Amino acid sequence: MPLDAKRIAKILRHGRALAHRYRLQLILALRVALGALVAFALAQALHLRLPLWAVLTSLIVTQMSLGRSLKAATDYLLGTFIGVAWGGALAILIPHENEWALLGVLALAVAPLALIASFRANFNVLPVTAVIVLLVPTMQHVSPEVSALDRVLEVVVGGAVGFLVSVLVWPSRGHQLTTDAAATMLRLIADALAELLKGMERLPDDRRLRRIQDGIGAALTRLNAIGAEAEHERMARLTSAPDTGPLLRTLLRLRHDVVMLGRAVGCELPAEVVQRLTPSMHAIALAATNFLRSSGTALRELEPPPPIDAVDTAFKAYADAFGAVRREGLTRNMASDTVERFFALGFALDQLREHLSDLHRVVDEWSHAYSGAATARRLVN
Incomplete structure (x- = not known):
């Protein structure tokens, strides 16, 4: 066998050995990439206002093991629903037509949820979601109700895609x-x-x-x-x-x-x-x-x-x-x-x-x- 062929065969054997050793990491990388692409395509097809959040949710939910994906999806969806409810209620019930009023509502939205997140690390998404629901209407000129609904749909799409990819694409138990x-x-x-x-x-x-x-x-x-x-x-x-x-x-x-x-x-x-x-x-x-x-x-x-x-x-x-x-x-x-x-x-x-x-x-x-x-x-x- 020529020297070049021997060297190529050695490289291939080494590559297969590395692929087998790090197969779980490689599979995770494939699932994450696939989940991000599918989440973005589905968000575009549904005409969601911020497909970014569907993609980010998919990245968060797609984890090494199916159990970790399930926990991440549950925590993220529950945190999103609580943040949407709190931020949406403040945006609807408290007028904030000027900057000072908006600052006051923003403080009311962030402080209590940040306190909850300080006790429950898996609820770090709470203040983030409330801020998005509160500020997006001022940037995109939509109502608080529409902003809240969009946020829920984006997270549901991303979470569902991430979890399904974790279940269907070489799942790691x-x-x-x-x-x-x-x-x-x-x-x-x-x-x-x-x-x-x-x-x-x-x-x-x-x-x-x-x-x-x-x-x-x-x-x-x-x-x-x-x-x-x-x-x-x-x-x-x-x-x-x-x-x-x-x-x-x-x-x-x-x-x-x-x-x-x-x-x-x-x-x-x-x-x-x-x-x-x-x-x-x-x-x-x-x-x-x-x-x-x-x-x-x-x-x-x-x-x-x-x-x-x-x-x-x-x-x-x-x-x-x-x-x-x-x-x-x-x-x-x-x-x-x-x-x-x-x-x-x-x-x-x-x-x-x-x-x-x-x-x-x-x-x-x-x-x-x-x-x-x-x-x-x-x-x-």
């Missing part, structure tokens, strides 16, 4: 994004455990651990936001997916386990205690990290959870060794703070074992709920 975000968080938790459980006395790399912990916190924040979007879809009966609550709570508990382990490891223990417990600690690290990563893959692919037998065996071995250390009195000569951290480590590992079992159950529930969808998703990919 909130639950699919939830499983992807959960898989990412499980991988980060596995990395943290691998760093923490390398040794009983060895302090973990503080800089690396802090970086991982920050990544877990950011992943949890993103997961909570996506989970809320998924719940909007479920409550609107746009999906039959399971409740995201158990999954989110389990991942939050696993994050707390990582924090507890970070505070417990690295204490100075007698050499005999370290020798007795280190092999089972290494076994826990290997079994738990493999289970977490495999569980993330299972969630992303909507498949049954990995076996948990190796996790059970590793934790049982540690519990037996831990019990033997206590029975033989090897903790009697430890300093008080060392004893506290030693038993805190045992408690943290008990909690980790329980929460890994919860994860196994949750992944199993998701795989059963999506047993048919998993087959279709693998065929598409």
Whole structure:
């Protein structure tokens, strides 16, 4: 094969890999562009006075997931109706023929709605809508009633187009994004455990651990936001997916386990205690990290959870060794703070074992709920 052909083939492979990696972002860009064009064409066909607002509403409503689009459409339409009602009522009931009167009405229109928006960020559109309804009649020489009706029609057209495009053009379901975000968080938790459980006395790399912990916190924040979007879809009966609550709570508990382990490891223990417990600690690290990563893959692919037998065996071995250390009195000569951290480590590992079992159950529930969808998703990919 000529060199140029090889280079072209390499570029194409790289392009396909990038397209697959950022497919959700590319699909969103396509939906946004298509929604803007359709909203503008429909606004023109309906002879709306300000097609700009139909296009802007379409841009606001077209979001990454269907649940986020639904929430954006609901908030924007409700905010528009309230703003139109308030601004239209002031424009009709209070005369404002001169500039001073107009300034007074404008203040009455903006101040109360801005106060409401300060408490409810999703209602930021309230003062904007009231201002448009109030000022457009003075610029276009139309009545306040016509201005209010035009504003409602423009937003309804833009919102309807944005939502329909989100539903019909390669829709991204909130639950699919939830499983992807959960898989990412499980991988980060596995990395943290691998760093923490390398040794009983060895302090973990503080800089690396802090970086991982920050990544877990950011992943949890993103997961909570996506989970809320998924719940909007479920409550609107746009999906039959399971409740995201158990999954989110389990991942939050696993994050707390990582924090507890970070505070417990690295204490100075007698050499005999370290020798007795280190092999089972290494076994826990290997079994738990493999289970977490495999569980993330299972969630992303909507498949049954990995076996948990190796996790059970590793934790049982540690519990037996831990019990033997206590029975033989090897903790009697430890300093008080060392004893506290030693038993805190045992408690943290008990909690980790329980929460890994919860994860196994949750992944199993998701795989059963999506047993048919998993087959279709693998065929598409």
